[in-house]
Amino acid sequence: MSIHGESEVLLTPAEVASLFRVDPKTVTRWAKAGKLSSIRTLGGHRRYKESEVRALLGAAAESPEESDA
Amino acid sequence: MSIHGESEVLLTPAEVASLFRVDPKTVTRWAKAGKLSSIRTLGGHRRYKESEVRALLGAAAESPEESDA
DNA sequence: ATATAATTGGGTAATTAGGGCG
DNA sequence: AATGTCCTAATTACCCAATTAT
Numbered sequence: 001m002s003i004h005g006e007s008e009v010l011l012t013p014a015e016v017a018s019l020f021r022v023d024p025k026t027v028t029r030w031a032k033a034g035k036l037s038s039i040r041t042l043g044g045h046r047r048y049k050e051s052e053v054r055a056l057l058g059a060a061a062e063s064p065e066e067s068d069a
Numbered sequence: 070m071s072i073h074g075e076s077e078v079l080l081t082p083a084e085v086a087s088l089f090r091v092d093p094k095t096v097t098r099w100a101k102a103g104k105l106s107s108i109r110t111l112g113g114h115r116r117y118k119e120s121e122v123r124a125l126l127g128a129a130a131e132s133p134e135e136s137d138a
Numbered sequence: 139a140t141a142t143a144a145t146t147g148g149g150t151a152a153t154t155a156g157g158g159c160g
Numbered sequence: 161a162a163t164g165t166c167c168t169a170a171t172t173a174c175c176c177a178a179t180t181a182t
Contacts (some may be wrong), residue, residue: 010090013154023164024154031131039089040129042104043171045154047090081181082145092173093145112180114145 010039010047019057079108079116088126 016036017024031038031046036056038046085105086093100107100115105125107115 007088012090025165026163028155029162038131039126040131041089041091041095041171042099042125042129043095043154045091045171091171094147094174095172097146098172110145110180112145114180 008039009050011050011053013046013048016048016053019053078119080119080122082115082117085117085122088122 011019013024013027016027020027027036027048028046030036031048036048037052038048040046080088082093082096085096089096096105096117097115099105100117105117106121107117109115
């Protein structure tokens with residue numbers, strides 16, 4: 001029983017929130033704002049692509065901040 | 070076409086659940102609610118059309134649309 | 139026919155969505 | 161503009177034992 005084709009690994013709101021150390025509600029806001037793509041279950045709950053989340057996590061981890069005042 | 074109509078690929082509840090990142094029982098609820106069409110085995114177990122599942126997954130995608138190659 | 143995994147069913151916690159407030 | 165919290169309603173997850181699939 002193998003799922004052929006390319007299947008995207010999805011994360012729950014709680015999992016994404018845990019990774020970013022924010023409230024799940026905040027993750028929902030990111031999705032609404034289009035900052036993070038989301039897939040909906042047939043019941044309306046959101047699921048997030050793990051690859052995208054990982055990329056975003058890694059993207060912000062490297063260089064120091066530059067927006068200083 | 071043959072008596073089989075088409076090479077309709079059927080997915081098990083576990084496979085559909087994996088794609089949506091939900092519990093297999095949730096997929097069963099979708100079928101009961103008529104949100105997802107299901108085919109029954111002679112023993113009463115449900116099977117789902119891969120084409121329909123894929124379509125629903127794509128339709129449920131929102132925001133930054135990225136076509137996976 | 140035996141064994142193991144998966145699905146079914148029903149009931150009850152845990153998450154999530156959505157709006158508004160601080 | 162960006163988060164976190166409180167609320168209610170809806171959806172989903174985990175518990176069990178019995179049946180089906182491989």
